[in-house]
Amino acid sequence: MTISRRVAVFLLAFGVWTYFLWPTFIYNIWGSDRSWVAGSPTGYLVVHLVIAVVSLVLGTAIGVLGIRALRAAAR
Structure with a gap:
């Protein structure tokens, strides 16, 4: 399969955007009042961490x- 330079730049930009967006999301979820009860993680935190990790992998x-x-394309 041949990927055009334009599509390649889009894919790279998507990867960079993912690394900008999801760590910020994890930071915000980690500090949320709904994420911890008596020092233990809640389902809210666990689910959102799983979503974030899968998104970072993808x-x-x-x-x-x-x-x-x-x-x-450069070759």
């Missing part, structure tokens, strides 16, 4: 695809 994969496609 963002990483998409960003790597973008980098590889840009390198292939």
Whole structure:
């Protein structure tokens, strides 16, 4: 499959955006009053952490695809 330079840049930008967005989200969820009860994590925190981790993994994969496609386009 051939990925155009335009699509490769989009994929890379999506990966970078993911690393900008989700750590901020995790920080905000971690500090939320609904995340902890008596020092123990709640379901709210656990679910949102799982969502954030999955999103970071997918963002990483998409960003790597973008980098590889840009390198292939340069050759």
